[in-house]
Amino acid sequence: MTELAARNVAIADRLGNTDFTLSPGELVAIVGPNGSGKSSLLRILAGLLRPDSGTVSLDNLALDSLDPLTRARALAYLPQRAEVAWPILVADMVALGRYVFGAEDMKRNIPAGRWLEEVGCEALEGRSTATLSGGELALVALARTFAAETPLLLLDEPTAALDPKRQIDTMARLAKRSREGRGIAVVLHDLNLAAQFADRIVWMMGGRIEAETPPEPAALTANAAAIFGVEVHVEVDDDERVRSVAICGGPRND
Numbered sequence: 637m638t639e640l641a642a643r644n645v646a647i648a649d650r651l652g653n654t655d656f657t658l659s660p661g662e663l664v665a666i667v668g669p670n671g672s673g674k675s676s677l678l679r680i681l682a683g684l685l686r687p688d689s690g691t692v693s694l695d696n697l698a699l700d701s702l703d704p705l706t707r708a709r710a711l712a713y714l715p716q717r718a719e720v721a722w723p724i725l726v727a728d729m730v731a732l733g734r735y736v737f738g739a740e741d742m743k744r745n746i747p748a749g750r751w752l753e754e755v756g757c758e759a760l761e762g763r764s765t766a767t768l769s770g771g772e773l774a775l776v777a778l779a780r781t782f783a784a785e786t787p788l789l790l791l792d793e794p795t796a797a798l799d800p801k802r803q804i805d806t807m808a809r810l811a812k813r814s815r816e817g818r819g820i821a822v823v824l825h826d827l828n829l830a831a832q833f834a835d836r837i838v839w840m841m842g843g844r845i846e847a848e849t850p851p852e853p854a855a856l857t858a859n860a861a862a863i864f865g866v867e868v869h870v871e872v873d874d875d876e877r878v879r880s881v882a883i884c885g886g887p888r889n890d
């Protein structure tokens with residue numbers, strides 16, 4: 637059981653005092669307008685950005701007191717823009733996700749294909765990263781994140797570059813991983829994906845968490861209007877589970 641908790645974390649002019657907990661077995665969507673602090677919060681949780689105040693702990697131990705290896709084995713972070721410093725083989729890029737398990741593990745013919753298969757990109761294994769499309773590179777970066785097999789995953793817009801089918805496939809994969817016991821926080825701009833797959837939606841605005849809600853129609857409608865200023869149409873199935881969320885337009889003034 638691995639739990640990540642931020643308490644009262646803040647960065648001047650960027651993130652107000654914020655509490656956030658990620659528990660095993662849950663898929664949490666973080667949504668909010670551009671510049672509302674989603675990536676900042678995620679980077680703080682990953683230990684990559686030091687808050688001016690507040691604490692981040694992993695199973696009640698201060699994150700910054702843990703050695704980098706322990707931290708890297710507990711949580712994997714996928715940045716908003718996958719960057720590759722220089723072109724390498726896709727298989728090697730994915731194998732780098734195993735870096736936390738040491739050189740021996742990396743030398744042992746790691747089946748990069750296993751994680752590439754998970755993101756539907758096994759055909760790319762022998763390619764250079766320099767030749768990939770934006771979406772392909774995003775999926776390979778996700779495969780590298782999976783390869784670390786950490787109990788916690790922090791993913792910043794993993795679906796932004798993907799076509800509709802791959803967006804759904806990726807979210808379904810994340811939901812499966814969370815059902816298997818991993819804790820996953822994912823920044824999304826797509827309310828439809830958040831509503832269909834997340835257990836909990838964290839709504840951010842102006843550097844604050846304004847609401848935390850289940851993905852239920854009333855909460856979706858109210859927060860889409862309050863946080864984004866848009867009207868949404870929510871369709872539910874017979875069990876009242878959200879089937880889809882469509883953006884209808886801005887609020888009417890008449």
Ligand SMILES: Nc1ncnc2c1ncn2[C@@H]1O[C@H](COP(=O)(O)OP(=O)(O)OP(=O)(O)O)[C@@H](O)[C@H]1O
Binds near residue numbers: 671
């Ligand atoms: N290194 C930095 N120095 C100063 N301000 C920053 C820095 N990085 C981000 N900011 C500011 O902090 C605020 C929050 O940025 P953040 O990247 O966390 O937003 P976001 O919600 O992830 O946005 P987006 O949806 O556009 O990716 C923004 O106003 C941004 O301009």
